[in-house]
Amino acid sequence: MPFEPSTPPASLPFTPAAQRVMPSTPLATTPSTPAPTNGAFEGAGPTTAEATPVTRRERQGSFGGSKKAKLLKPFNTANIKILLLENVNETAVSALRDQGYQVETYAKALAEDVLIEKIRDVHCVGIRSKTKLTKKVLDAAEKLGVIGCFCIGTNQVDLEHAAQKGIAVFNSPFSNSRSVAELVISEIVLLSRQLGDRNNEMHQGIWSKVSANCYEIRGKTLGIVGYGHIGSQLSVLAESMGMRVLFHDVVPLMPLGTSKQVNSLDELLENSDFVTLHVPETEETKNMIGEHELNKMKQGSFLINASRGTIVHIPALAKALRAGHLGGAAVDVFPKEPAANGKFFESELIGCPNTLLTPHIGGSTEEAQSMIGVEVSQALIKFINYGTSIGAVNFPEVDLRAIKDEENSIRLCYTHTNVPGVLLRITNILAEHNVDKQFSDSKGKIAYLMADISDVTPEQIQDIYRLVSETPTNIVTRVLY
């Protein structure tokens, strides 16, 4: 039983509404089994939260602010069951175990029939890219409340169906930013010294000591397209190596160091010795660098793409390299990438001069994997313990600042269908109570409301829980206290 209070019968906040049983003593605070030592759950507060990489917005929410923040303790954590598949990083396993959750781990993805059996009883599942959480699999999960994708992509999960069942999905889009930035820095040096070609020649037994068209990068101009997580890190690294940095972004951004935002992509292309791409894949960025843009680049300049394969028109790039207009290129991402390791790679870029080709390894480091483990496990813990959905990919993002550390205050978390009139109904239920703060947001057909209510008796909590969970729009109701 998920989020079970110490005295049965338990509340079932991660169970479909139809099967839910009202907890008889939702405010019982002494667990029936001794509470495990569990990191953030027992000792959480600003210190623990500050030790983990959180965004500025998160710091203002449940975990930040007053040292008197109440540690929400809605259930006996030992009852929370977590299934981690595909060798999820040890940082996540230990963070979740430290909470006192029951964590079962598997090194590989499970066959669908085994997965269906295993997922039936768990409150949280952690996967990487090989586990497919389809509608069929999700429908078998009777208690599932949250999914952690310990990777960047989330298309292995039926996100819409998960949201309709009140299941939030988290991933880790930015844990590998530093790894990408470091790869790009190395490529700037490698391209500038034609190292790819020299290395190939040496492996063929050819000694070719040349200095023509080989340069130091100090004093050269780096043009960064897309000044987000990766682009901005790169800006700092490049300046520390003596480069001048220009950047182009669709939004005006505070330049770091002495970098400078330019007015247009063309201006950046015309003035850069190295152009590196760090934009997302959107309709606007598809083939953003084609023949016209390559012609705008300086004679002998270099192009680096470690963003997404569709951003660059590959035939145009191959032509510019073979014609000698570009001095070289480094490409880590491709419009079509092989699904498995092996001799499957084909591209017009094979054999182009001074062209570094890598198999989408920009973010593939041990550190990034470890960071992904930390980031996703923290998101799962915050959602389970505090109701915070900031960073969810399929779910409205809601957070409240910490609940006051006083007795008889609760947090109501209400996932519901997004139809007119719901808030009025909830307001009527809470009308007689002291609602300290409340926030709700919607995403498509799903909405999520969090409300902190103080001065409530155990009987009133039971009433609130019953009335809210019985609303026709209810998907999942949880009371944290």
Ligand SMILES: NC(=O)c1ccc[n+]([C@@H]2O[C@H](COP(=O)([O-])OP(=O)(O)OC[C@H]3O[C@@H](n4cnc5c(N)ncnc54)[C@H](O)[C@@H]3O)[C@@H](O)[C@H]2O)c1
């Ligand atoms: N090679 C790898 O292994 C690897 C690893 C991680 C991320 N990536 C890719 O790197 C890219 C950047 O990632 P990030 O984390 O820095 O993203 P981000 O969202 O932090 O930053 C993207 C930036 O691009 C800007 N932008 C969007 N559209 C633009 C346009 N048309 N013109 C100019 N700027 C535009 C945005 O305003 C934003 O500042 C993404 O495509 C991501 O998928 C690749």
